Amino acid sequence: MELIRGLHNLRPRHRGCVATIGNFDGVHLGHQAVLGQLADHADALGLPMTVVAFEPQPQEFFAPDKAPPRLTKMREKVKALRRFSVERTLLLPFNRALAAMSPDQFVQRLLVEGLGVKYLVVGDDFRFGAGRKGDFALLHALGRQHGFQVAHMHTFLIEDRRVSSTRIRTALAAGDLGEAQKLLGRPYRMCGRIAHGDKRGRTIGFPTANIFLHRIATPLTGVYAIEMFGLDEEPVQGVANLGSRPTVDGFKTLLEVHLFDFDQQIYGRHVQVDFLHKIRDERKFPSFDDLKNQILLDVEQARGYFA
Template structure:
């Protein structure tokens, strides 16, 4: 999978393209449905498919002390996207310049001048631009002006439940790991370095490991029984 960091790293072969935009935190079943739809549309039109995301996430920029915990760090998200068959990701740094960009300028600078977009797939409630002023209707107007197609992706239900990152976080916080895995399409995982603790595991008959999550608030806390895979050789 190709990772493009910033518009300035776009090359001629990246244009034109079909694209979707979002945070994609968790890369859950709803995100996976978006990716499949984008890939199909891109193939039908003979275009490369590009997924546009942000780092940090917009909520983290605007409300750093109130933003919900991430389901996936950037590296974990990119790995999950690659597992879904995503071939190209454009990661935009979400800072003051992008946060203050009016919606019309976002369309022109990112979608038109940057990606030369021909097909755009977004959620029907997608908002963008300064003060979240841009919406699906504005994208449709821009599509007619600049010559690209805009398609809406509705919500996705799994097992009769609407899939969202917020719902997955709630399930994890409540310890409902099986239900969270159903919405994610895979067991929930997190990664971090093992930190030395008080070595109490040696006194209770089984090993323990403290996972240090560097500058990250996890969506779940507690002590869990786990299986460990070492170098992909098997479970131990």
């Protein structure tokens, strides 16, 4: 899959495609249904399939303090899109210039001049252009004017409720990883590079692989049974703490993973961690010994889950 960063990097060869526009946070089953709908039209028209996404996401630009935690970072999102026949992802920097474009300018510069779109899929509630003045009806009219078809996304329901990123965040916050997996079509996953930590874990017999997540906020915290991918042998089972480590006065969100029956040097490896079962919330313990005793119980519970 080709990743195109910004309108200025579009070339004549990128013109002529079917496309969709959205955040695609999580690339959940609803998103996958859209990609399937788009792929059918790509095949019928003999055109490549393009996803247009924004970085940061619009809500993060307009109201960073109120934006919900992302399900997927940009790198994770791009990696997920690769699995669904997406040939190109156009990543648009969401900035003042983009936010100030009128609906007509947005369509003309992006969809007509930039991509030469022939078929476009968006949500019924899709808004675009300065002041969010553009809506589906206007986009449909502009499509007729410029010679491309506009269709709305099919609503994807599970248990008579719409699959959405918000619904997945709610499930993760409640520790319901089974519900999240049902809506995502896979276990909830985070990716990152293993880095050196303070090595406190090895002093009590629980060495950890430390992953700095580089996120403003995470959709879940606590202690989990996990599987790690990206190592020479995979998956490797383990137990993970995701949070700020209050017992040792931590302040940055860190993912610490203790892998079962594993003794290899893996610093610098880029790995994926699947969260399979929540064991407990993160909490502050009176002493390091109390934390060690709790970790023993956490490991026992995680091994029991896998057994």
